[in-house]
Amino acid sequence: MSGLIVVGLQWGDEGKGKVVDLLAKEAAHIVRAQGGNNAGHTIKVEGQEFAFHLIPSGILYPHTQCYIGGGTVIDPESLLQEIEGLKARGINIKGRLHLSAHAHLIFPFHKRIDFLNEQKLAIGTTKKGIGPCYTDRSARIGVRVGELINGEKLKKRLKEVLVIKNLELKNLFGDEEVLFDEIYPQYLAYGASLKEYVSDVEGRLASVIKKGEKTLFEGAHGTLLDLTFGTYPYVTSSSCLASGVAAGAGIGPTSIGHTIGVVKAYTTRVGNGLFPTEFSLEEQGRFLDHKTAREIGTTTGRKRRVGWFDAPLVKYTAALNGADSLALTKLDILDSLPQIKICTGYQAGNKKGESASAFMFDLENVHPIYEEYPGWMKSTKEIQTLGDLPTLARRYIDRLEELCQLPFSLISFGPEREKTLVLKEDFFA
Ligand code: IMP
DSSP states (O other): OOEEEEEESSSSOSSHHHHHHHHHTTOSEEEEOSBOTTOOEEEEETTEEEEESSSOGGGGSTTOEEEEOTTBEEOHHHHHHHHHHHHHTTOOOTTTEEEETTOEEOOHHHHHHHHHHHHHHOOOOOSSSHHHHHHHHHTTOOOBHHHHTSHHHHHHHHHHHHHHHHHIIIIITOOOOOOHHHHHHHHHHHHHHHGGGEEOHHHHHHHHHHTTOOEEEEOOSOGGGOTTTSSTTSSOSSOOSHHHHHHHHTOOGGGEEEEEEEEESSEEEOSSSOOTTBOOHHHHHHSOOTTTTTOBOTTTOOBOEEEOEEHHHHHHHHHHHTOSEEEEEOGGGGTTOSEEEEEEEEEETTEEESSGGGGTTSGGGOEEEEEEEEOOOSOOTTOOSGGGSOHHHHHHHHHHHHHHTSOEEEEEOSSBTTSEEEOOSOTTO
16 A cells, blocks of 8 residues: 555644655655645745645656545636746746646635634634535535636536535625626636646545555545534544545545654644643743744744643544554754643543544633643754753653553654654655
8 A cells, every 4th residue: 555644633733844845755646635725834945935725845856747636626726826936046846847627616606605704603714615615515506617618517506506605705794796797717727727737636545545656645634623523613524534535535544554643842832722721821922932932824924822742632633534643743842942832632611532533513612731841941953863852852752652552653853854853764664
């Protein structure tokens, strides 16, 4: 089985981008399969920063083939900007980027409805139109990439859909109707520009997987934002689990040999919703500022909320994904903290437990049970082997492994590719 899936085990922003970037070096094919341009990560290569939202970051390696699967939602304007941005920096995309015809399209009215919903719901969405687009997909009033690239089909479909969307905009929100004559020419032009990238992604993937070629699937967001099992309703609208990634790519679970769950050495979340181990104001004051800690969102520029490592949540999410190993990121951000806490269990009333699984409907009443450790107070930036780690940092990592009951296959301590310890030999074996 040549498939490897990378998923986030917290609320997104775990550093999956860097992990995927490293593993992409060994991969022939890289697939993004769910979500849209609500995701974002930054990759630092040879001093240059690249921000990605939809295109797999593995595109930076010239040998890879990259795919955007049928489970994604596409804002064509944003995707074209990403394509043009990469081209402008000399990255050759021609013949290397494959977009599934099954992916659904985000229209300006989806963004408008996202904005209008937010006035009432205050989920803290990215306002990229993701939820409304997936809503239309489920209601069977979506428009797909396969229609975008065919003028007549696009015209017919858009006309049908706009009747319903305009009733919704006018009657539900008291908003202005959207005009076919404004949207159609714009999307026709997007279709013409994207056409060269659209292909039979599902057929291609079936073939390369059958041949045993190394294929990397990158999950977007994080398991706690999963539509079904996350901290609902403060979640995104796609399935962020390994199984959701497989479903979005159009492959079977039997094609996956290894699943890596990425965790930050502490916890962050953007947007609203419960966060049991969130820092108190005093703890936040002792932590690095958001800019130094690189805790400002790539997609929306929002400051992330920060808290201690929450082992019960990771135990829960690792199980939901069937994770085989963990990748630990941003260890260096804890380098200057004199005291570090780990949440080892939850208590709610007289209920106690070590996995969040049984507490998901009681999260507002949960009291985290903490262990406190002295910080290592030394830079981890220059380490080359596990043996170079300060003793207290090693103790912290060992304790996380023990609590999560999974081995670390990779440890990262800086944004650069070389600031990584790779602890597993062949991820695709
Ligand atoms: P939406 O995905 O824009 O609908 O936003 C729903 C929730 O998911 C909000 O709390 C967002 O901040 C959060 N979210 C969506 N994508 C990401 C991501 O890639 N990283 C972190 N949070 C995300």
